[in-house]
Amino acid sequence: MPQIRPPRTSGEGGAVTDCVRPGSTAYLDAVLDPGSFRAWTTPAAPPVGADAGYRAELIRARADAGTDESVVTGEGSAGGERLAVVCSEFGFLAGSVGTVAAARIVTAVERATAARLPLLLAPASGGTRMQEGTAAFLAMIEIADRVAAHRRAGLPVVVHLRHPTTGGAFASWGSLGSLTFAEPGALVGFLGPRVYRELHGAPFPPGVQTGEHLHERGLVDAVLTADELAPVLRRILALIRSGPSSAPPGPASVRSAERRGLPRDRTPDAWTSITATRRTDRPGVRALLAAVEDTVELRGTGAGETAAATVLCLARFGASACVLAGQDRSAGRAPGPADLRVVRRAAALARELRLPLVTVIDTAGAELSPAAEEGGLAGEIARCLAELADLPVPVVSVLLGQGGGGAALALLPADRVLAARNAWLTPLPPEGASAIVHGTAERAAEVVADQRVRSADLAAHGVVDRIVEECPDAADEPDAFAARVAAALAEELPLAAATGGTRRLGRRRRD
Structure with missing residues (x-):
């Protein structure tokens, strides 16, 4: 087929070009x-x-x-x-x-x-x-x-x-x-x-x-x-063709995964964990994606917004392909309304393509600004919670590090929840909680000790299904830690897929 030089336009766009283009x-x-x-x-x-x-x-x-x-x-x-x-x-x-x-x-x-x-x-x-x-x-x-x-x-x-x-x-x-x-x-x-x-x-x-x-x-x-x-x-x-693994693990694999929630005394005290997750060199979602070979990164909400603090991609963990939405600590920004709309795009894409959804939580808290309020931050948190709780495909959530406030909770409704050993989840950033309880941010360590925010506490409460070890700190072994999380997801995605629909939604809604 020869290259074509169009002589004129016949469309309402009125696009005219002098370049020679391939047919x-x-x-x-x-x-x-x-x-x-x-x-x-x-x-x-x-x-x-x-x-x-x-x-x-x-x-x-x-x-x-x-x-x-x-x-x-x-x-x-x-x-x-x-x-x-x-x-x-x-x-x-x-x-x-x-x-x-x-x-x-x-x-x-x-x-x-x-x-x-x-x-x-x-x-x-x-x-x-x-x-x-x-x-x-x-x-x-x-x-x-x-x-x-x-x-x-x-x-x-x-x-x-x-x-x-x-x-x-x-x-x-x-x-x-x-x-x-x-x-x-x-x-x-x-x-x-x-x-x-x-x-x-x-x-x-x-x-x-x-x-x-x-x-x-x-x-x-x-x-x-x-x-x-x-x-x-x-x-x-x-x-897309591979989708979730078609071979759910047998009872032995299930028991092995359940045993990964190790005894509480293996977890450092709450403030030590929080301090560890605040290290600037701690591996985040991009380190996790670097540990897998098959990814296609996407961008934005599809409606004219970008979200620097959230990664959206197609990825494969083991035999299971998925849509992944993850909070990106390396961006140096708190997630705002557009970030949560990216998560909702990920959920809609997973629903449409009938792929599992993986969410990665790693934020000190949501963006706190007039722009975030005007952009509907609270409403986006609510819509994420509602849509993930009702999503008809498997959902696996990874609490990778920091888990501060509503921006973290918005990504949590899932069939299976993994947590890094030092990961934590709180209603507010620790200093904010201390300011409410004691009128000062100086007693943050005391407040989080009472709030049972650690991975082991969450496992004991039934929120976390599996704890991924840090040996002893993810920041000191970033590649090995990311590989362990990727391997855990390769096991957990089939477990989530093997759960029946009614039981799955009941788990997410805390029924």
Whole structure:
């Protein structure tokens, strides 16, 4: 397939470019396993009511692009995993979507859903085709409905926003991914710059409608070329296919895991534990992820927010893949409302992909600021508690270090709870609790001694199922400690998956 230089635009985004871009065939060759793509052929007759001028445009577009319409659909494989593909051909009237192209997209998504195939959507489009007016505009509804139905069926949708993606393409199938990526330098936006310039008499502010900017704002998970997407797509499909381990451990393994809650006298006094978890060199969630080979990091809430204090990713521990949301001590920031919305995105993704959820707790406390109050911090804590307590997939929580206040509690509802030996959980940071009880922060050590905050106390109370040892302090053996936590998760995820639904939800709700 030759490279295409589009002569003009036909979409409402008005995206115009002078660059030479690869066509759909070259794109699919870069992303999919060699020779694996098989096109799904559907009729591409001119739309009803097309006049002679428009028919002539369509004939020229076919000659220019080498395709019969602005979208190519079919199936292929990535890393040997089957998937369905809908890919724009920008050389065909700037990839604009008319009624025929829309019907092709709808048919492909329905076919993918029926075959239970993951779906890759790769738009590069000026938007809705202006020659067809309202009929093409209304087709966005059906496209969005079918993509949403595919996700509701527990099937992943991976979107790769190519240069350019504007207008109705971005506002329908380009914005409904379970995971969303963008090409480097891609123009991505609802209102195309040409239309903005004509309406306002000035250019659109530079740098806003780019894949990189959307990544910074938490709307795009990563910025990747087609070549860079290929290995990431293979990892995503392999992780989702494996899901939770299909071989729950037998009674001997269960008993072994239960015995990991060692006697209380193995745990240091509360203040010693709290001091240990406050060491700046203590390993956190990123050290844990470095101890496993298979991860795909995601970014943001998907709704225009990022969260520096929370990591979101797909990961595999042993034989079990999962969605992981973890508080990141290395960020040097307290989790705020956006961090908790990232946790809620993780829960929704786990529900949708039918993967277990792992939450990692490691915070001295939530962000305490006017912005956090205005951003709905208390409401986000409440919604996290409610959604995790009712999540229909296995949930495992890891109390990795500090467990201060509502920001820690929000990640705790789980079927199985692990705790590092020095980990702790308190309603408030110790100094805050001391200020309430004694009118001074100076008696924090005394207060936490009475509050039974240590891992052993939590195990005795039935909150913690398993204690992961520190020998004697995680900060002194970071790699070995992270490997022990990863190994514990590899055992605990099948245990959580083996628990029946009613019993599972009852445990989380403390019934």
